[in-house]
Amino acid sequence: xxxxxxxxxxxxxxxxxxxxxxxxxxxxxxxxxxxxxxxxxxxxxxxxxxxxxxxxxxxxxxxxxxxxxxxxxxxxxxxxxxxxxxxxxxxxxxxxxxxxxxxxxxxxxxxxxxxxxxxxxxxxxxxxxxxxxxxxxxxxxxxxxxxxxxxxxxxxxxxxxxxxxxxxxxxxxxxxxxxxxxxxxxxxxxxxxxxxxxxxxxxxxxxxxxxxxxxxxxxxxxxxxxxxxxxxxxxxxxxxxxxxxxxxxxxxxxxxxxxxxxxxxxxxxxxxxxxxxxxxxxxxxxxxxx
Numbered sequence: 001x002x003x004x005x006x007x008x009x010x011x012x013x014x015x016x017x018x019x020x021x022x023x024x025x026x027x028x029x030x031x032x033x034x035x036x037x038x039x040x041x042x043x044x045x046x047x048x049x050x051x052x053x054x055x056x057x058x059x060x061x062x063x064x065x066x067x068x069x070x071x072x073x074x075x076x077x078x079x080x081x082x083x084x085x086x087x088x089x090x091x092x093x094x095x096x097x098x099x100x101x102x103x104x105x106x107x108x109x110x111x112x113x114x115x116x117x118x119x120x121x122x123x124x125x126x127x128x129x130x131x132x133x134x135x136x137x138x139x140x141x142x143x144x145x146x147x148x149x150x151x152x153x154x155x156x157x158x159x160x161x162x163x164x165x166x167x168x169x170x171x172x173x174x175x176x177x178x179x180x181x182x183x184x185x186x187x188x189x190x191x192x193x194x195x196x197x198x199x200x201x202x203x204x205x206x207x208x209x210x211x212x213x214x215x216x217x218x219x220x221x222x223x224x225x226x227x228x229x230x231x232x233x234x235x236x237x238x239x240x241x242x243x244x245x246x247x248x249x250x251x252x253x254x255x256x257x258x259x260x261x262x263x264x265x266x267x268x269x270x271x272x273x274x275x276x277x278x279x280x281x282x283x284x285x286x287x288x289x290x
Contacts, residue, residue, distance in 0.1 A: 014076035018083025029139035134233035146259040152280040162256030165223030173227030201246035220252035240265030259283030
């Protein structure tokens with residue numbers, strides 16, 4: 001039995017919602033399978049118009065006690081954390097009483113990159129009887145399949161750039177930094193750090209506009225991959241319509257990701273927009289990506 005099938009009947013699913021459309025994508029997928037969902041929207045991050053489509057509660061980052069109380073009242077044991085989220089400063093959390101009790105664990109989790117932090121937070125949830133799941137475990141269709149997703153495919157040279165980018169990400173991932181890089185002609189043009197993929201792509205656009213980037217328009221590949229050893233329940237690399245728009249605006253050729261470990265938001269629109277912009281999206285086999 002698949003992990004998604006195994007959890008489908010185990011009470012309502014709690015979805016802790018960051019920004020973007022992925023929380024709604026997950027909620028719709030789970031709901032279609034007949035499982036109720038309860039959205040826990042994070043203030044300053046979640047989109048109110050999307051969250052409102054389901055039963056929901058608004059919380060600040062740091063209100064773990066309130067979450068635990070509301071989730072247990074709703075009968076939720078399984079929890080998915082999904083959506084974009086700017087990492088808050090430790091002293092900006094404004095923890096409630098439940099979070100204060102876990103503060104020593106939270107402080108230890110903060111002493112590292114995002115993967116270290118999220119894994120540490122998961123242990124706090126699990127210590128209170130919750131089961132943390134990856135979004136792909138409850139909605140496996142959100143993962144990018146192998147091969148070209150639209151009308152356009154990467155050339156042999158572009159696949160070489162993707163392989164080069166994946167090699168770099170395997171090496172840099174040990175430092176728990178970004179999940180994305182821009183490559184052209186086996187040259188690293190930009191590396192994602194705390195700013196996120198969209199801002200990195202804007203940086204490429206600015207470099208072209210100011211003449212700091214010598215590569216011609218239509219060159220360059222965005223490559224994304226999970227970090228080696230990453231806890232795949234959280235923060236899997238993702239692409240969506242905004243990614244396609246960013247690649248197009250940066251004058252790049254396409255997107256290469258690892259199939260089976262990359263999330264795609266709004267797949268139909270994402271592929272349609274890529275085709276319209278004549279941009280390729282390619283899922284690379286995990287075996288090939290090693």
